[in-house]
Amino acid sequence: MDRILVHICCGVDSVYALRKLKEDYPNSEIVGYFYDPNIHPEEEFELRWIETKRVCDDLGIECIKGDYELETWLNAVKGYENEPERGERCTICHDLRLSKSAQVAKQLGCNKITTVLMMSPKKDFEVLKEVGERVADEYGLEFLAVDFRKNGGTQIMNQLSKESQLYHQNYCGCIYGLFGQRKNVEFYPELVSFGKGRLAGSREELLFTKQVRLFAESLGLKCKEEEFSFIGWRVLSSSVKLNKDYVDHKVLPYSATIKGIVRATVLDIKDNRVVLNKENVEVILTEELKEPVLQEPRIFTKPTFILPNVVNVGDKLEFQLKTEFDPSMKSQNLYIGNLDSFEELKEFYSDTDSEGKQGYTLKEICNFIEENKDKIKEGQLLVVVYGANLVGQLGKRTFPIYNLKF
Ligand code: SF4
Structure with missing residues (x-):
């Protein structure tokens, strides 16, 4: 043969x-x-x-x-x-x-x-x-x-x-x-x-969705992807100096670019907010430095930096930030099961922060699917893997049963 x-x-x-x-x-x-x-x-x-x-x-x-x-x-x-x-x-x-x-x-x-x-x-x-x-x-x-x-x-x-x-x-x-x-x-x-990170709208996020789909289909489960567009945002470069030394920081999603360098002095600290002598930059202090997750969508915001709790009144800060907005970014939801009729809903999401944290692992989702494959097959359970969750639950907002307010 x-x-x-x-x-x-x-x-x-x-x-x-x-x-x-x-x-x-x-x-x-x-x-x-x-x-x-x-x-x-x-x-x-x-x-x-x-x-x-x-x-x-x-x-x-x-x-x-x-x-x-x-x-x-x-x-x-x-x-x-x-x-x-x-x-x-x-x-x-x-x-x-x-x-x-x-x-x-x-x-x-x-x-x-x-x-x-x-x-x-x-x-x-x-x-x-x-x-x-x-x-x-x-x-x-x-x-x-x-x-x-x-x-x-x-x-x-x-x-x-x-x-x-x-x-x-x-x-x-x-x-x-x-x-x-x-x-x-x-x-x-x-x-x-992005290495381990699966940022909203990234190829890594799509790859993860496809890996879940491949697994679900290998169990004979019905899958459907639904793509949606959103205004994407990414940091091209950023730096913060505290009294001339670089300091670890995060940037609030959808922060705008800073033209040149902003130099500012800390006038006061109220709760976790830093009052600067410049109004074009915001600083939020935090105990644990991790990437901020948006519960609500944003379009555009004043350059906002998240810094560790090491800033004092009188300190000098220096900021640089270059960001990019992408009006045609795409992400997707994955539905596993019968989308038209189901009794139970189990929700996951596919994106993570840029370090691959604050999200699900492939194993977590696949294990759940495997354990519940019969319920999914029989139309009792629908599994949804939302895209672009950490930037304002965008995938969830496109799902018809939710009426989340913008
Ligand atoms: S076939 Fe495609 S991948 Fe190969 S060299 Fe040409 S452009 Fe590059």
Whole structure:
């Protein structure tokens, strides 16, 4: 029996291509191999993997996750950083990914290989065919050059991807492609990694939601995501000096940028509020320094700093703050169970502060789902994982049963 190894780059490109291969080769065994060493940053790699896994699980196709071999990829494309998309760098990138796929295909005893990259309208089909055939030849394999886009393939892919609520990436995957796509910008939000933090509207928050969804779907539970937009906010840089020494601090969400430096003297301290001789900055003192959580949404506020309880009357303070507002930030709620009729509701949220604190762990939510899977299946219990909770319970506010006031 034929064994076909399919190189997979993401969920969107595989959702139709794998179906088509199953149809065209009904008597062959298909194995997926997710190999994306070109992706930046690693959270994006994980997100594409989760979505690939969801697609493969749905189709009953085994999929192997390749290692994140970023350094290998960076070395391979050295000297071709400024090549345009579809240029020489992309040919090297295809070559690297298909060569590794061919090696894995040999190890797994496959006799044919192909790639879902041939689904993407941004890739040159002829180049992929040429690279694929050459690589396959080197390893004694047959390359299946299938133009998945033909005969309405792209439209079917879009439709299937919408139905499965797959994550749509807005760049091919590498930093160089992104630099070429968006020139002269100061900041690339796609390349920011928060590590453990899952800030509202971040890729980490979305990745967490998708991980919960993958788990719930693996138990056969019905899931639905609902996206919503909000005005996002982030700190680009901030510093506070107390009597010339830098001091640890937090910034109240939605604080505006300070132009230049504000220097101020402490006139008084009333409860936890610091009275300064300048009115354009606020200071709140706290025993335990942690990131503030908003119970109500905010749009814009005076630059407000949270400092430890070490400030005294007469102290000199110096503030700098650069923040950014993003009017098109997106987050999402995840509903697990029957949204139209349920007796009980269990609520979680997906975001955390920037240090990964003040939120739930994946284990906590997955354990609850597993323990209650029968109740969820029977429609008694609905589990909701709200997005953007720490910035004013925004996900909860979009949920129809609540009538929280703005
Ligand atoms: S733009 Fe895409 S195909 Fe080209 S090098 Fe970057 S990741 Fe690879």
